[in-house]
Amino acid sequence: MMSKRYFLKTAVAAAVALGAVLAAPWSAAASAVVERWGSTEIALSGPSAGNPFMEVELSATFRQGARTLTVAGFYDGDGQYKIRFMPPETGEWEYETQSNRAELSGRKGTLTAVAPSAGNHGPVRVKNTHHFAYEDGTPFWQVGTTSYAWAHQTEALEQQTLATLAGAPFNKLRMAVFPNQDVKNQPPRFPFPGQPPKGWDLTRFNPEFFRHIEQRVGQLRELGIEADLILFHPYDKGYWGFDSLPADVNERYLRYVVARLGAYRNVWWSMANEFDFLKAKSMAEWDSYFQIVQASDPYQHLRSIHNAFVFYNHTKPWVTHVSVQSGAIAEDFERAVLFRDVYNKPVVYDEVKYEGNFSRRWGQLKPEEMVLRFWEGAIAGTYVGHSESYEDPNGLVWLGKGGVLKGQSPPRLAFFRKILSESPPEGLEPIDKWQNHPFAGKHAQYYLGYFGLGKPRSWPFVLFKTGLKDGMKFRAEVIDTWNMKVTPVNGTFEIVKRDDYTFADKNGRSIALPGKPYMALRIVRVDQ
Structure with a gap:
């Protein structure tokens, strides 16, 4: 028997394909009413001359009694500045802006956070050392998938991906912020203004690019799917240069992404996919990038980093959970349990090879082998991720571009997820x-x-x-x-x-x- 959620998501699939399921609108700025763990936006008009991305600083302090949160703002182009807030508690919140520009500083207001609506359980947190739960305590049984560049495709293909996800069992999607040259198509937009392949103005961001990512993250939120955002990856391979940006550009990029997307409750931060293939970045640099994200994020979303052959030191305090690629470790529970004991954190085997018939060995799992890895991981008290790589004459492979799922594992993973949901809420322990x-x-x-x-x-x-x-x-x-x-x-x-x-x-x-x-x-x- 499939889960009720699986059938519910299937029922709304057609609506998503038509664009009916959209990102929840941002609440108005002053005196807004917003649900707890929802998002509200303060929009301000300010200077557009010069380079606001480099020259204008903006933040706001939100206060409820003795509790304060400082939230960074960002420039959204055309003289528009925004500050986004996700209330962590119900009740009235006061805010005041701070800026190095007088017209943006000292702006005050209040907002009221009301009880969350059905389906809004808050951000996912670590619970009971090795497991996850939403902030309201509801267990989060991770059954994830990966589609790296799905948000860098045509509108029609992205809508098809959303429709597929609406009818699929997955509650987490790993996706890249930067476009992916491996998928061999020109993305419709880029993170920096300029001319491809490398004529970029790295002192500015392209707001249209980030608005599009936000729209897709918001649509995932409406579907109840966590967006595990991959902040860096090696699949540019030097073509656009996004894999080898100067350190100061990387740092500004991280702060900008966190300012724009941190108020989405369904965001997770993955520092990189196959970080060790980004040869120019040292371990110390990765440490600093983790620390920037940690310091910039007032909501402390989950943070991880994904490997190819070299493991990051996941014991470091800024790592909330372990993200692992391994072709063999989830084949049996006795191997899968070892990383729990080493790191004493939740372990997600995000990449255990993929279901498909691809020419490379990492994309040749039979559907039975894909499902087996989820069950073996669960018996080890860990979590496993899915993707698929079936050959397609038009290059429409789920792993790279999204679209439709062709494999036989998803309905079995819906059944698996239902079994998990009937397990003790504390999590499965060996x-x-x-x-x-x-x-x-x-x-x-x-x-x-x-x-x-x-x-x-x-x-x-x-x-x-x-x-x-x-x-x-x-x-x-x-x-x-x-x-x-x-x-x-x-x-x-x-x-x-x-x-x-x-x-x-x-x-x-x-x-x-x-x-x-x-x-x-x-x-x-x-x-x-």
């Missing part, structure tokens, strides 16, 4: 990671097991000891993860201590299994 025990859950309460490529015909009802006592009772279900079927097991299982490590059914019973791969078990305590 039950006995010391010795080949393919179960995660919550001790003495909930167990989710996955047998992967194994083909067991039965499973003896034996549970690891933590939290267990004689006489506890459990019910069980057999889950066919590929055919998306849940079959209850008749009766209940009452346990007794078997040895120093385990408890077992008091009558020595086993659960019958069909002897095929991709099977799972769900065991839930019933005598509470």
Whole structure:
């Protein structure tokens, strides 16, 4: 059975394709009413002479009682300046602007933040060390996908991508801010004014480019999808020069992006994709870029960095969670769990190869292999990301450009996400990671097991000891993860201590299994 959310998103897909699902409008500036974790915008007219991007400084201090937040403003072209605010609490907020230009400084106002509307749970945060939740406490079970350059395509193709996402199971999308030369098309707009390929004025930004990114991030927000924004990537390959900008330009770019997009609750910051392929940037430089984003973001959105072959030191305090590329680590739970223990943070295997028939080895997963990685990652207490790379005569590959999904994994991932949503809200924790025990859950309460490529015909009802006592009772279900079927097991299982490590059914019973791969078990305590 598919999740209700999956069918709901499918139902609105056509509306998205027609542009009916748009970014929520910005609230008016003064005396605005805006929902908590919504966005309001202060728009000011100011100087347009000279170079406002370099010469004008603007911010506002928002105050509620003893709490203050300082939010940077930005120049939006044509003499227009903007400051965007995402209220972290309900109630009245006062603000006052600060600027090195008199006409922009000392502007005061108030706004009222009301209770969030349905579906607005706030930004995603780290919860319980290894997991995620929205700020209101609602669990966030990450089931993400990647489409690097989807927001740099034609209007028709981008609308098609939004329609696809509306009917897909994904709640996070990794996407690049800079265009991607790998997709072999001229993007309709660029981040700097000038003439391609390299005739850029790097002292100015192109507001139209960033408005377009904002529009797409806002549309993802309306669909309930987190936008994991990749701030740098190596896929320019020197063509436009965005992969080798001077450090001072990179720093201004980061501050500008955060000022424009920080008030979107669904934003995550990914410092780079395959950061180690950007050879000109040192580890110290990456550290400084992390620190700039951290210092510039009043809302402290999640921050990560993605690797090719060299790992960043994810223990550093500005890294909120671990983003990993590995072709093999999520093939089994015993490998996948290791990064949790090393970094003691949430681990997202954002790239585990892709479903498809691409010529390169990273794009040749069978759909069964893609789904297996999600389940193995979950049993390890980690999270996994999807994409697909099916050959297309017109070059319309989801990984690069978006469009439509062609693979068989998405409906199975919708089923997987539904199973996760029925799990303990604290997150799935490995039950006995010391010795080949393919179960995660919550001790003495909930167990989710996955047998992967194994083909067991039965499973003896034996549970690891933590939290267990004689006489506890459990019910069980057999889950066919590929055919998306849940079959209850008749009766209940009452346990007794078997040895120093385990408890077992008091009558020595086993659960019958069909002897095929991709099977799972769900065991839930019933005598509470």
